[in-house]
Every structure is written in C-alpha cells, then in structure tokens.
Amino acid sequence: MCTGVSYTTRDHYFGRNLDLEFSYHEEVVVTPRNFPFRFRRVDPLETHHAIIGIATIADGFPLYYDAVNERGLGMAGLNFPDNADYKPEAPGSTNIASFEFIPWVLGRFETVDEVEAALAGVTIVDVSFSDAFPASPLHWIIADRSRSITVESVREGLRVYDNPVGVLTNNPTFDIQLFGLNNYMHLSTYPPENHFSPELPLDRYSRGMGAIGLPGDLSSSSRFVKAAFTRMNSVAGESESESISQFFQILGSVAQQRGCVHVGEEGKFEITIYSSCCNTDTGVYYYTTYENSQVSGVDMHREDLDADALVHYPLVTGQQINMQN
Numbered sequence: 144m145c146t147g148v149s150y151t152t153r154d155h156y157f158g159r160n161l162d163l164e165f166s167y168h169e170e171v172v173v174t175p176r177n178f179p180f181r182f183r184r185v186d187p188l189e190t191h192h193a194i195i196g197i198a199t200i201a202d203g204f205p206l207y208y209d210a211v212n213e214r215g216l217g218m219a220g221l222n223f224p225d226n227a228d229y230k231p232e233a234p235g236s237t238n239i240a241s242f243e244f245i246p247w248v249l250g251r252f253e254t255v256d257e258v259e260a261a262l263a264g265v266t267i268v269d270v271s272f273s274d275a276f277p278a279s280p281l282h283w284i285i286a287d288r289s290r291s292i293t294v295e296s297v298r299e300g301l302r303v304y305d306n307p308v309g310v311l312t313n314n315p316t317f318d319i320q321l322f323g324l325n326n327y328m329h330l331s332t333y334p335p336e337n338h339f340s341p342e343l344p345l346d347r348y349s350r351g352m353g354a355i356g357l358p359g360d361l362s363s364s365s366r367f368v369k370a371a372f373t374r375m376n377s378v379a380g381e382s383e384s385e386s387i388s389q390f391f392q393i394l395g396s397v398a399q400q401r402g403c404v405h406v407g408e409e410g411k412f413e414i415t416i417y418s419s420c421c422n423t424d425t426g427v428y429y430y431t432t433y434e435n436s437q438v439s440g441v442d443m444h445r446e447d448l449d450a451d452a453l454v455h456y457p458l459v460t461g462q463q464i465n466m467q468n
C-alpha cells in the first residue's frame with residue numbers, strides 16, 4: 144500500500160509513502176531538460192521541463208514512482224490492483240504506456256488544469272517496459288499548489304476526479320474512497336459533546352476523544368480516511384523546517400511498521416520503504432527511509448538542468464544517529 148499527499152503552506156509540498164516488501168533499487172533521479180524521452184507510441188520529447196523524483200533506472204530510462212517538475216507540478220503512481228485497466232492502442236488518441244505517464248505529464252505541463260485538459264485525448268495503453276518490468280497496475284495523483292486530481296484508467300475508460308483532500312491511497316476506486324468520508328463527518332479535533340444521553344454523566348476522560356472512530360488499521364481505505372483527516376486538519380508554520388516536519392508527520396500517520404502487514408509469504412511484511420516530501424517551488428526532494436529517520440535532500444537546481452544525461456543519487460538507508468556525548 145502507499146499514500147500520496149499534496150500540501151501547501153507558504154510553499155507547495157508533494158510526496159508519498161512507498162509501502163512494499165522489497166525494493167526495485169530506486170534512487171533519487173534528476174532528469175534534465177535535454178534528456179530525450181523516447182516513448183513507445185507517441186513522438187519523443189527531446190526537450191522538456193526538468194524533473195526530480197524517485198525512479199528505477201532501467202536501460203537508461205527513468206521509471207519514476209513519484210516526481211515533481213521545475214514548474215511546481217507533482218505526480219505519483221500508486222498501486223491499484225484489479226482496477227487498473229490499460230487499453231489497446233487507440234487510433235487518433237495520445238497513446239501513453241503507464242510507465243511513460245509521469246515523464247509525459249511532468250515533461251510537458253505546468254498546472255493541473257493543463258493536464259486535465261490534455262487528458263481528454265489520452266489513452267493509457269497496455270504496453271510493458273520489458274519482460275523484467277511488466278506494466279504495474281497504478282492510479283495517479285497529480286497536484287500543483289492549488290489543486291489535485293486523481294487519474295484512473297479503469298474498465299470503463301480514463302476517469303479524472305477532482306481530489307479535494309489532496310490524498311491518494313490504493314483500492315477501491317477514488318469515487319468510493321471519497322464517498323467513504325461521509326461515514327466520518329462526525330469526527331472532530333475538538334472534545335466531544337454528550338449527545339449519547341443527558342441521563343448519563345459521560346466524561347471526557349482524554350484528549351483526542353473527538354476523533355474516536357478514526358480508523359487506525361493499515362488497509363488502503365482506512366489509510367485514506369486517516370491521512371485525509373490528518374491532512375485536512377493539519378496546522379503548520381510556514382518555514383521550510385516546519386513545513387517538511389509537518390508533511391512527514393502526515394505521512395507518518397499512515398506509515399507501515401514491519402510485522403503489522405503480512406503479504407502472504409511467511410515472514411514477509413510490507414513496510415514504508417521511503418517517505419518523500421518535495422518542495423515543488425524550490426525543487427528540493429527530501430526523503431527518509433525505513434531505517435533512516437534523518438531527512439536527506441537533493442536539490443535539482445544544484446544540477447545542470449540543461450544537460451542531457453540523468454543524474455542519480457542512491458538512497459541513504461542506514462540510520463544516522465546524532466550522538467550528543
């Protein structure tokens with residue numbers, strides 16, 4: 144399972160938890176403007192916006208999991224098993240493979256409005272990158288500082304939803320996830336009133352009781368509610384430190400601890416492999432990993448963004464402990 148979040152303080156921040164039981168050797172990858180994106184079914188993008196994010200590089204191509212471009216647009220792919228339905232090539236349509244979707248969007252567009260308009264002519268086609276990397280069943284959150292959308296290629300076609308909570312997890316489809324929030328409208332950050340019975344002397348014996356009923360399990364629908372509640376009620380200062388701390392706290396509210404989610408095979412568990420938070424205004428990509436709670440960062444603007452070769456940084460994964468004596 145995974146969770147993606149978009150959040151704006153003074154700057155706009157975009158990131159995700161990547162929850163999985165193994166790694167595909169992902170790295171922080173900067174794609175400069177003149178790296179040629181060669182697509183399978185549409186014309187190449189020889190020059191485009193520069194991009195930073197986490198990707199697996201395969202045969203020289205950045206297979207992005209989540210990324211941000213130099214214009215402040217962010218996009219992440221999250222698992223969407225059994226619902227994602229990629230199509231045969233459609234004549235007259237812009238036919239994009241799922242693994243090309245992030246570079247195609249972030250390479251070309253600056254705002255969610257622009258992306259939304261362009262999606263009317265797009266088909267996500269059922270093409271694998273290679274035998275080693277078959278097409279993954281994904282759906283996507285795309286966000287700028289003022290709005291987010293969710294894009295799902297399902298049996299009925301390409302669905303684009305306004306995403307007013309700025310959160311995406313996994314199944315079920317996004318319309319059902321949003322509808323599910325109706326069940327939680329009574330949750331509050333304030334202490335509860337006794338509506339149960341005036342005849343009972345009920346006691347507010349603890350802080351936080353207004354949100355009793357907020358799901359705490361790690362299923363995707365529960366994480367959606369938990370992350371949406373945390374994100375919608377989140378209060379953060381405007382500084383970079385306060386903003387990224389708050390962002391990682393939001394993601395931490397739905398992180399997965401080793402041992403809590405069996406994946407079927409004995410002894411294998413899903414964990415939050417990394418959490419990311421990219422300042423889309425400055426192009427700095429921050430992340431933590433399961434065993435490294437120290438925030439690491441890569442600044443895209445410290446690279447030559449007019450170059451034509453990928454730049455990649457392996458994730459810093461070991462715990463960094465600041466001994467004080």
Ligand SMILES: C[C@H](CCC(=O)NCCS(=O)(=O)O)[C@H]1CC[C@H]2[C@@H]3[C@H](O)C[C@@H]4C[C@H](O)CC[C@]4(C)[C@H]3C[C@H](O)[C@]12C
Pocket residue numbers: 144145161162163167199206207208220221222223224242271272276277278279280281313413
């Ligand atoms: C599985 C990842 C999403 C995390 C998630 O939701 N996990 C839950 C798994 S489960 O439901 O509980 O089984 C997704 C996010 C990005 C995906 C990767 C990116 O799309 C980049 C390439 C794309 C290639 O087509 C497949 C390999 C791949 C390297 C993908 C592997 C995998 O599907 C990733 C890593």
